[in-house]
Amino acid sequence: MNRRNVLAALLGSVAWPVYAQTPRRSVKIGVLGDSTSVFAATSGPGSIVAAQMAAEDFMKANPSLKVEIIAADHQNKPDIAAAIAKRWFDLEKVDAVTDLSNSAVALAVNEVAREKRKAALVTASASIRLTGENCSPSTVSWTFETNALANGTAQALLSQGLKKWFFVTVNYTFGTELEGLASSYIAAHGGEVVGSVRYPLGTSDFASFILQAQASSADLVAFIGGGADASNVGKQLVEFGLQKKKKVALIGATIIDMMNMGSKAQGLYVLTMFYWARTSASRAWTERYAARLKNGLPPTMMQAGTYAVVTHYLKAVLAANSTDGVAVVDMMKKMPTDDPLFGPGRIRQDGRKIHPAYLVEVKAPSDEKLRWDIYNIIREIPGDEAFLPLNESKCRLLNN
């Protein structure tokens, strides 16, 4: 044994017990979102504010832990996102990343976090692979998933007596998977799919799709698509007066899309995991949020999810007295969740957060009592019925 080893052994024996007994003093969380492009309104800058609020609220209650929030724009490039996440983990001592809009980005960062044993707190991707074949012991999927959108919408609308469905679906994995899931649910529960059409991503003219839907014998037309597609289709179907002849649901649309459509959105159905005006606690939180962000838009379920997941993560860091991604996420799964936005809930073994889903209908403008108060909650779908059941999950973590 040479001198250096002796020294290291001595230092180790002195330093180790001290380190082990001292509680963690600081945590660093990176918000990796889209601040310029398609997801900027639904997560992005709003998610950063939400994460900062979660950190501040937590530090007020627990001054012993210093929480730092940093942020970057992933530009919707998964390779850039993965490189930023790696650099954050390796060089900047970031302990967790959150937001992660864009499924490809979320899946890429999920792998980086798995390799580096850091926490990935996904709030803005609906990919079912995050809790399925790509599930990781250090990842939590908080907000929503395709299965919940499909099952939740189908269950809630079938119970409204809408049995004959027509789908207008965006032609990529998100859309086709969602339509498949919803169709099998509908068929199994006494409904019928009378027709469906596919449109390419980024379509600007929906006239022919809307006319086909209008000509069908369906009671309900379900449009599946997100981002620009959702708001384009929303505006055009209103021009054709489709919602006067049939019931219309927009699956994958957010409150931002509904706000953009203005008073014409009246009567449309949407499925959401969070509605800001649902409880007095979430209304109070939204007031604080709006005072910080000042973009004139209500918080989305992704932004609310970022606040909630960061809050729960920080509680788990304190409880586990660790920042190791796997240890903290384990603790997150053990502790029941409770926050002002989603209420009480839990995180399953596959990393899926369970909370209710809400089918909402856009109100008539004359019924709005508060600013942004655009939804009537039609039905609450219990979390266990909305999200993919654990026994159907392809997650390998469940086998141990």
Place this chain on the structure above:
Amino acid sequence: MMSGMFARFSPSAFEWLVVLALLALAIFAPLAVYDVLLMQILCYTLFAAAFNFLWGNVGLISFGHAAFFGMSAYTTAYAAKVWAVPPELSLAMGVAVASLLGLAFGTLAIRRSGIYFGMITLALAQIVYFFCVEARFTGGEEGINAVPRRFLFGIVDLGKPLNMYYFVLATVVAGACLLYRAKYSPFGEVLNAIRENETRTISLGYDPNKYKLLAFVLSAAVSGLAGGLSALISQLATLSDVDWTTSGEAVLMVLLGGVGTTFGPLVGAVVIVSMQNYLAELQSRLTIVEGIIFVVCVIAFRRGIVGEIARVSRGLWSAARGNRGSV
């Protein structure tokens, strides 16, 4: 304007000095700079160099190079992940697919020149993009993730960052050498002749279309090599690899570095990739900064960074020798 730059038949001694210095720098760079960033820079340098070869030497501006880059990335990722193929073989498969695609694109596109050529390549690349959106093997918008790097020749573990870095460095240098060799070969001279005056080249007995097609396939193959590398570096292949913005990045890098210059692609890649990585934390200002740089470059540095440096230093050199005017 550019004929002076291309008229030289062989690389100068000065260029060789720079190459050696850069190689030495690249070998020791991982000590100072984060290796993931370096690998991305190298990968995009190769991509930009392949694009630069076509633009600088043949005068063809393609807006569809992302198709070669992306399809090769998908092929490499799929082969490595699903067929468990070693990296050298999966890369070769990626290059093969990119070359075949290049042959198909080239056969159609080289019949036209200028903006029409660019539009045809863009249209074909968009077809490839929408094919990738809907094809099952690409994983749609979720892409192919967790691509294993495996063992090079069954011996070297590319899972280790430094091994991977030197593998990427060696591959990029090999790819760049190939382009360099082609540029200064008799083949490259014919390409220059075609760019300068196609009719005259025909009158000399050459068939320009054959040369253009070969140059196009070569450029596509090297772009494919870069794409395959990117799949192994970031361990994923996604739609952003085949997106038209990736073609646009190649244009931007080459324009910024200097069209037709040897080191332009490297300088362009360093600037753009570092910006994407480090300015990401600026929030919402990145695209504005990129745009401003592009505008400034087009207005003030028509020759790109390397091109301007070369011009100024040549001017100083000839002034020092007292024979101003002959460049």
